[in-house]
Amino acid sequence: MLRYVALRLLYMVPVLLVLSFVLFAFLRALPGGPAIALLGERATERDLEVLEQRFGLDRPVHEQYFGYMRNLARGDLGVSIRTRRPVREELLDRFPATVELSIGAILVAVLVGVPLGFAAAKRYQGAIDQSSLVASLIGISFPVFFLALLLKYVFAVRLGWLPTIGRIDVRMLTAEHPTGFYLLDGIVTRDWDAFVSAAKHLVLPAIALGTIPLAIITRITRGATLDVVSEDYVRTARAKGLVSSVVNRRHILRNAMLPVVTIVGLQVGLLLTGAILTETVFSWPGMGSWILEAIRFRDYAVLQGGILFFVLVVVLVNLLVDISYAFLNPRIRYR
Amino acid sequence: MTSPGSAAATDRTALLSVRDLEVRFVTRRATIHAVNGISFDLDPGATLGIVGESGCGKSVSSLAMLGILPQPAGRVKAGQVLLDGRDLVGLSEHDLRQVRGGEIAMIFQDPMTSLNPVLTIGRQITEALRAHLDMDKRAAAEEAVALLDRVGIPDARRRLSDYPHQFSGGMRQRVMIAMAISCRPKVLIADEPTTALDVTIQAQILDLLRTLVDSEGMALILITHDLGVVAGVCERTHVMYAGRFVETGPTTELFARPKHPYTLGLLKSVPRLDERHHRRLEPIGGAPRDMRELPTGCAFAPRCTYATQASWEVLPLLEPTAGGDHRVACHNPVPDAELVAAGLGLGPDADGDAEDDDQWRP
Numbered sequence: 001m002l003r004y005v006a007l008r009l010l011y012m013v014p015v016l017l018v019l020s021f022v023l024f025a026f027l028r029a030l031p032g033g034p035a036i037a038l039l040g041e042r043a044t045e046r047d048l049e050v051l052e053q054r055f056g057l058d059r060p061v062h063e064q065y066f067g068y069m070r071n072l073a074r075g076d077l078g079v080s081i082r083t084r085r086p087v088r089e090e091l092l093d094r095f096p097a098t099v100e101l102s103i104g105a106i107l108v109a110v111l112v113g114v115p116l117g118f119a120a121a122k123r124y125q126g127a128i129d130q131s132s133l134v135a136s137l138i139g140i141s142f143p144v145f146f147l148a149l150l151l152k153y154v155f156a157v158r159l160g161w162l163p164t165i166g167r168i169d170v171r172m173l174t175a176e177h178p179t180g181f182y183l184l185d186g187i188v189t190r191d192w193d194a195f196v197s198a199a200k201h202l203v204l205p206a207i208a209l210g211t212i213p214l215a216i217i218t219r220i221t222r223g224a225t226l227d228v229v230s231e232d233y234v235r236t237a238r239a240k241g242l243v244s245s246v247v248n249r250r251h252i253l254r255n256a257m258l259p260v261v262t263i264v265g266l267q268v269g270l271l272l273t274g275a276i277l278t279e280t281v282f283s284w285p286g287m288g289s290w291i292l293e294a295i296r297f298r299d300y301a302v303l304q305g306g307i308l309f310f311v312l313v314v315v316l317v318n319l320l321v322d323i324s325y326a327f328l329n330p331r332i333r334y335r
Numbered sequence: 336m337t338s339p340g341s342a343a344a345t346d347r348t349a350l351l352s353v354r355d356l357e358v359r360f361v362t363r364r365a366t367i368h369a370v371n372g373i374s375f376d377l378d379p380g381a382t383l384g385i386v387g388e389s390g391c392g393k394s395v396s397s398l399a400m401l402g403i404l405p406q407p408a409g410r411v412k413a414g415q416v417l418l419d420g421r422d423l424v425g426l427s428e429h430d431l432r433q434v435r436g437g438e439i440a441m442i443f444q445d446p447m448t449s450l451n452p453v454l455t456i457g458r459q460i461t462e463a464l465r466a467h468l469d470m471d472k473r474a475a476a477e478e479a480v481a482l483l484d485r486v487g488i489p490d491a492r493r494r495l496s497d498y499p500h501q502f503s504g505g506m507r508q509r510v511m512i513a514m515a516i517s518c519r520p521k522v523l524i525a526d527e528p529t530t531a532l533d534v535t536i537q538a539q540i541l542d543l544l545r546t547l548v549d550s551e552g553m554a555l556i557l558i559t560h561d562l563g564v565v566a567g568v569c570e571r572t573h574v575m576y577a578g579r580f581v582e583t584g585p586t587t588e589l590f591a592r593p594k595h596p597y598t599l600g601l602l603k604s605v606p607r608l609d610e611r612h613h614r615r616l617e618p619i620g621g622a623p624r625d626m627r628e629l630p631t632g633c634a635f636a637p638r639c640t641y642a643t644q645a646s647w648e649v650l651p652l653l654e655p656t657a658g659g660d661h662r663v664a665c666h667n668p669v670p671d672a673e674l675v676a677a678g679l680g681l682g683p684d685a686d687g688d689a690e691d692d693d694q695w696r697p
């Protein structure tokens with residue numbers, strides 16, 4: 001197992017190297033550049049040159065690349081052209097917000113999707129099954145962006161049940177944030193008002209972002225459960241005289257969860273993409289909105305650092321999923 | 336002795352008494368008449384073989400007895416399953432749970448798929464124990480070790496934490512057996528316990544079953560499509576065709592003087608171990624009955640060389656033959672002369688006791 005993990009981590013190195021190069025070249029091949037984006041249409045040639053020189057953008061691309069990689073090796077991600085802050089610092093600011101949002105979305109998807117899919121399978125072709133089918137079709141085909149706006153309009157603007165934007169009440173922004181995960185911070189500092197406020201802010205974005213994975217997980221759970229209920233070992237479990245709740249949980253659900261775990265892993269990449277849209281709608285100060293801003297300003301350092309980090313996270317999460325899969329499924333042994 | 340059919344008098348003594356059991360599968364597209372009125376009695380410690388080809392309703396009968404028919408299509412249409420005089424049909428789920436595994440336990444055909452792949456076998460045995468006996472975790476684990484030991488799994492204590500895929504097919508079937516006998520059931524139903532195993536392992540598993548049934552005093556229902564398997568194990572044999580018993584009787588008698596053409600066909604298709612009879616194996620011609628509609632006459636008529644007009648029109652019922660306890664449902668039972676010609680029956684070994692029938696074993 002350790003060997004397997006080490007190998008997987010090792011494989012990441014070439015992947016990230018190639019990706020960093022492609023990313024670097026691609027960004028510079030795009031028309032326009034940070035100088036013009038920052039200074040606007042009416043900037044003079046002279047102004048642009050000065051700025052480019054300041055950030056070393058006038059040097060040949062390969063030189064820039066090696067310079068960037070040298071710094072990267074030391075953990076230096078460069079400086080944002082727009083804010084002049086080190087990218088690393090901004091990343092550490094933004095990252096917890098996106099993680100919190102993503103975890104919220106996954107919780108919504110799993111905690112609702114698994115029981116729903118299971119119930120649908122147990123009452124195959126019954127009312128729950130049919131309506132969950134329709135609901136998940138809608139869920140999958142609804143654009144995240146539109147759903148986010150709709151949720152915000154109905155529940156925040158119209159009904160006023162939940163806040164419209166941000167991660168926490170502005171008055172609590174100054175509260176202590178030792179971890180950067182606001183829910184966790186609330187617990188750690190025993191500031192329950194902050195905790196409640198952060199939770200309320202999280203609800204709508206998490207639902208918006210979690211809807212597509214929810215729909216997918218519901219369908220996968222349903223299909224897997226239908227497969228498992230007719231397995232011989234379920235009949236064995238019944239023949240043993242086990243209570244049906246034990247048969248359901250220990251024998252059916254546990255086996256039906258295997259494909260679901262894989263799907264959750266695959267969802268993470270999509271989730272981060274969806275986060276960009278969701279964060280924009282809810283002004284969620286996470287990596288999504290950060291990267292979106294960076295695209296507008298051709299903020300090379302932020303884009304490179306942010307996207308590489310995204311990829312790193314997706315790869316690591318998938319590794320984690322594979323490891324946990326091995327724990328759930330004893331037939332899998334990594335070497 | 337057990338006695339089938341006119342058993343009103345023996346009802347009181349039988350441990351398990353099945354009366355006119357009928358099972359249907361009702362789906363939108365068709366109704367399948369899987370079991371069409373079977374009756375038998377089983378005394379404590381008795382051994383009964385149920386034999387018939389694939390699809391004749393053997394498994395469905397036993398699932399119906401335990402109330403675990405595949406849902407939602409499967410249902411018991413009629414009949415009773417009396418265990419110690421209590422009817423299991425229509426019993427509450429709660430009461431049925433006590434019966435399953437506790438009083439009637441079951442072993443299934445395919446040991447490769449009958450164990451849960453994600454739970455250790457220790458877990459799977461102890462959960463059976465703890466469902467029926469008031470045992471704490473440790474006591475259950477100790478008992479599981481003892482059980483695995485009993486069914487011949489070496490190094491039992493260590494293997495408790497292994498998963499099914501770490502066992503061979505034969506070993507898994509031993510685990511299944513350990514699980515089934517764990518709560519000392521009164522009846523053990525073994526549904527084709529050796530079909531999925533290779534020949535040498537088959538013999539070992541049958542030996543194990545025989546030994547356990549003897550030592551535990553359990554009654555055994557051994558289901559198989561292979562007459563050779565029942566020969567060495569079961570005192571009585573019931574031959575099933577299209578959801579009905581077509582011939583029932585003591586195993587030796589049935590082997591010596593098969594009366595139903597179907598039984599004869601089955602016997603002819605079993606390889607014998609003794610070299611005296613060099614016969615060609617003859618499979619039974621024709622396909623099994625389509626169970627979507629019940630025939631008016633004998634279900635076997637389309638495949639039967641003895642069939643007459645009556646076979647097609649009148650349903651034959653189980654009637655006693657000259658052999659007393661031997662019954663057959665046939666308008667034109669096989670004449671004795673045929674048996675001799677077939678190299679079967681009435682031979683020197685025909686009236687031996689059950690042990691002598693070992694020659695039939697696989």
Ligand SMILES: Nc1ncnc2c1ncn2[C@@H]1O[C@H](COP(=O)(O)OP(=O)(O)OP(=O)(O)O)[C@@H](O)[C@H]1O
Nearest residue numbers: 360367369388389390391392393394395405408626
């Ligand atoms: N879930 C089900 N739905 C519909 N029909 C079924 C179902 N299960 C079994 N049957 C039907 O019931 C009949 C009896 O099946 P059963 O499994 O008892 O056969 P069997 O005698 O055990 O055969 P085998 O030797 O193949 O195990 C078959 O015709 C089968 O098609």
Ligand SMILES: [Mg+2]
Nearest residue numbers: 393394395526
């Ligand atoms: Mg069967």
